[in-house]
Amino acid sequence: MKANILIIDDEESIRFSFHRFLAAVGYNVVTAGSYFEALSKMDEMEFDLILADIILDDGWGTDILQEVIQRNLKTRVIIMTAYPTEKTVNASFSMHAIDYLIKPLRQGGLLFFVSKALRQMESGEDEGFDPAGKAYPVAGNEYEHINFTKN
Secondary structure, eight states, X not given: OOOEEEEEOSOHHHHHHHHHHHHHTTOEEXXXXXXXXXXXXXHHSOOSXXXXXXXXXXXXXXXXXXXXXXXXXXXXXXXXXXXXXXXXXXXXXXXXXXXXXXXXXXXXXXXXXXXXXXXXXXXXXXXXXXXXTOOEXXXXXXXXXXXXXXX
């Protein structure tokens, strides 16, 4: 069964590129350019995975996380941003984001983190996820990590 993936980003070029990369490897991909468009798509179908930009024209990626929680969806969410902060990292993981990726994202990095998230979902590895002490991936640079936690 092909995974259903929703990509939420206000930049059309990112939506186009991510759609092309993920559809080419067999995923069902739907895109939304705004928070409210994403809510509409979430009403229309179920998604296995959502990739949400943290800053949207009409909302936040964390608003999408809140919707997933309120709707009690089994959907998992990866937050993406070009502007990482400790505050958005902590907010994202406190609402059970399964990853926090820093743009720009290269094709290989995107595919790696999407397949990792879907594998974790299938095996139940992400249940009870605790990001404490976790380094957050920078998928644009050969999977390097940055660490926002305090030592």
